[in-house]
Amino acid sequence: xxxxxxxxxxxxxxxxxxxxxxxxxxxxxxxxxxxxxxxxxxxxxxxxxxxxxxxxxxxxxxxxxxxxxxxxxxxxxxxxxxxxxxxxxxxxxxxxxxxxxxxxxxxxxxxxxxxxxxxxxxxxxxxxxxxxxxxx
Numbered sequence: 079x080x081x082x083x084x085x086x087x088x089x090x091x092x093x094x095x096x097x098x099x100x101x102x103x104x105x106x107x108x109x110x111x112x113x114x115x116x117x118x119x120x121x122x123x124x125x126x127x128x129x130x131x132x133x134x135x136x137x138x139x140x141x142x143x144x145x146x147x148x149x150x151x152x153x154x155x156x157x158x159x160x161x162x163x164x165x166x167x168x169x170x171x172x173x174x175x176x177x178x179x180x181x182x183x184x185x186x187x188x189x190x191x192x193x194x195x196x197x198x199x200x201x202x203x204x205x206x207x208x209x210x211x212x213x214x
Contacts, residue, residue: 091144092144094196153203154202155202158188176190178190
């Protein structure tokens with residue numbers, strides 16, 4: 079059977095205010111803006127360590143997908159989620175779930191959740207794999 083998915087080029091979230099989102103993603107998260115189209119309005123940011131971009135735009139009237147503020151489950155990595163969440167707070171961001179550490183079959187996991195200005199939620203996670211963990 080042929081592959082259905084051959085890669086990932088972008089993760090897109092809907093937002094309400096492009097300028098407010100641009101300030102958040104560049105100033106609070108420190109991501110590098112790789113494109114901005116004010117007439118659409120749409121912006122895209124490089125995700126460190128990948129070729130995938132995080133894109134955002136204002137949702138069109140006839141466009142499908144998730145409403146602004148309803149995205150969750152996108153997981154970013156950081157070697158110290160507690161420190162990263164602290165920096166997000168210091169820069170004016172919002173932490174939805176304070177970082178916590180727990181052990182499961184994957185290993186020792188530390189994760190916290192932050193939100194963009196529209197309420198889209200993102201996870202910051204670090205996994206220290208246990209001796210039997212084999213998958214991400």
